[in-house]
Amino acid sequence: MEHHASILVIEDERAQRDALQEILSGAGYEVETVPDGETGLQRLEEQPFDLALTDLALPGLGGLDVLKFLVRHRPDCVCIILTGYATVKTSVTAMRLGAYDYLSKPVDPQEILLVVGRALEHKRLKQENLQLKKELHKRFGFANIIGTSEAITEIFELIRKVADTDSTVLILGDSGTGKELIARAMHYNSHRRQGPLIPVNCAAIPEELLESELFGHERGAFTHAVRTRIGRFEQASGGTIFLDEIADMSPGLQVKILRVLQDRSFERIGGLKTIRVDIRIIAATNQNLEEMVRQSRFREDLYYRLNVIPIRVPPLRERASDISLLATSFLKEFSRKKKKPLKRLSPEVLDLLLRYPWPGNVRELENLMERLVILTEGETVGVDDLPERFHLRQSASPAASQELPEQGIRLTTAVQEFERSLILKALEKSNWVKSRAAQLLHLNRTTLLEKMKKQNILPPVSLAPLPKKFL
Incomplete structure (x- = not known):
């Protein structure tokens, strides 16, 4: 069985050094040996190792010096201390400084393989935990x-x-x-x-x-x-x-x-x-x-x-200008997850999405985009691809279909939705020629461009890059 983990053995006794190399190499590890602490630190600076196995009593720099270097400069390298002079005091000191374990010489081959295996598994789990936390931070960071x-x-x-x-x-x-x-x-x-x-x-x-x-x-x-x-x-x-x-x-x-x-x-x-x-x-x-x-x-x-x-x-109905961004983001996400071609929404579909009240809020929009990615045959999502509840709102104009509930309505949101709907219709009618769309709406072209930017209205021919914000 091949382990592929790299191990540096720092041991001044030739016989012990050769024995450790034979034991660890026979188990499938990549092993390098050096006779003293100075050479050991030089190799640790030059190359990353998964584990260092060092004698405590070495000529010149000792095992604790190697351990201190690893903790400060190579925290990903696990350290195991070996010594022929085992004492409770030195054991406690080594463990307190950051050694994974402490073994007395002569080392039993079975014991050294067991401890090395556990140390490398500990390293793997620690790295996985750190990676998971990084992914969670990335996923839920403000930048998203x-x-x-x-x-x-x-x-x-x-x-x-x-x-x-x-x-x-x-x-x-x-x-x-x-x-x-x-x-x-x-x-x-x-x-x-x-x-x-x-x-x-x-x-x-x-x-x-x-x-x-x-x-x-x-x-x-x-x-x-x-x-x-x-x-x-x-x-x-x-x-x-x-x-x-x-x-x-x-x-x-x-x-x-x-x-x-x-x-x-x-x-x-x-x-x-x-x-x-x-x-x-x-x-x-x-x-x-x-x-x-x-x-x-x-x-x-x-x-x-x-x-x-x-x-x-x-609720989503109070942030209508975010619907296009959210829908595009969900389409991109589910296309990747489901391994489906990237879809785009037709202007008619986007118009219906803006007029829909979204009782299930963002979660309902997310579920709808997942359904559309799976069931839509072509590259463009059309009105016929939407569920029946959206068809019921198709014929009514935004202004005429707006009911005034008992608790009232946010006028600015309703006006914003109505304005967006008219801009989309003008763009569709003019085949997205902005100067012509501005004429249909009796606006200056610059005014139309400002309103499109404010409403996050994007051309249907491509998916523009998303800003680094999410919900």
Whole structure:
């Protein structure tokens, strides 16, 4: 079996050096040996090794000097110390300085292979963990947020201001607007990014299990509690806990959450020891907590503890200028994932998307784009490719079809949608000749170009590069 990992052996005794090379080479490792610490450091500077196996007592620079160099300059290289003078003091010193393990000579071949194998596996897992955290940071970083509308830009600036603080944040918004995405962006752009992010959907866990899920329990605390369990609050220590749909918590559990918010302490179910945690708390809900407080369905003191920094995420219908960018981004993403040709939306389809109310918000748009990538035969998505609910809105004009709901309507959003629809129709009618489209709309060409830029209207012939923002 070939391992391919590279190992540097630093050993002044020729017989030991040759024996170690034979053992490790026979196991499939790429082995290089040197007789002293100076030569060892020179090779470590010249070439990256996966593991260094060094004697403690060497002429000149000793094994601890090699270890200190590795910790400072080659942290990816795992170090194992060998010595014929094993003492508890030197063992503790080596481990404290960063050695993976400490072995006494003469070394048993089976033992050295076992320890080397474990050390390299530890290195691999550590690298995978760091890579995963880098990917998570990249995925949820601010540089990836899509959206240039005024509503989302304001949220973006607010997130930037509060991300690197420990203040409690309450995210408010309809289902599908991206509340968890915002929570993740805050965590992965804070000083807690190296710690865990523990999400808990309070509505998805049965009430009788949620307390144990959050706080944990001691062995024997209740029937079937056969062992001690650590809860989500303990798991999140050093990082962030995200309590989604917190409005669904029972009144009794709300009291316990209030205590955690106040002093970051609690007891496990059936336990007497008070546990203190270092966590940031982010909560979210799609319900009106102020109304629930008035109806005595949510504790007023808990509401004010949570509502330190409120962030309201607007529904998609209130950020219509972002629909084109989001749709294009999702089309690109699913085309790559599904290994399908890249699709583009016809002007008629984009017009319908802008007029649609999007009750499912961004999640509904994302699901629609996935469906269109899979089911659309040609390169261009036409009106016939859309589900029936979009056809029902096709014949009605934006102004005539707009109903005035009981709670009212955002006039600026409605005007923005209507203006965008007219610009698209003029561009389509003029075959995207902007000067002709401007004449149809009785506008100057420069005014039309400004409005197109403001509305993020892109030519249908190609997919323009996306700005480095997402949601």
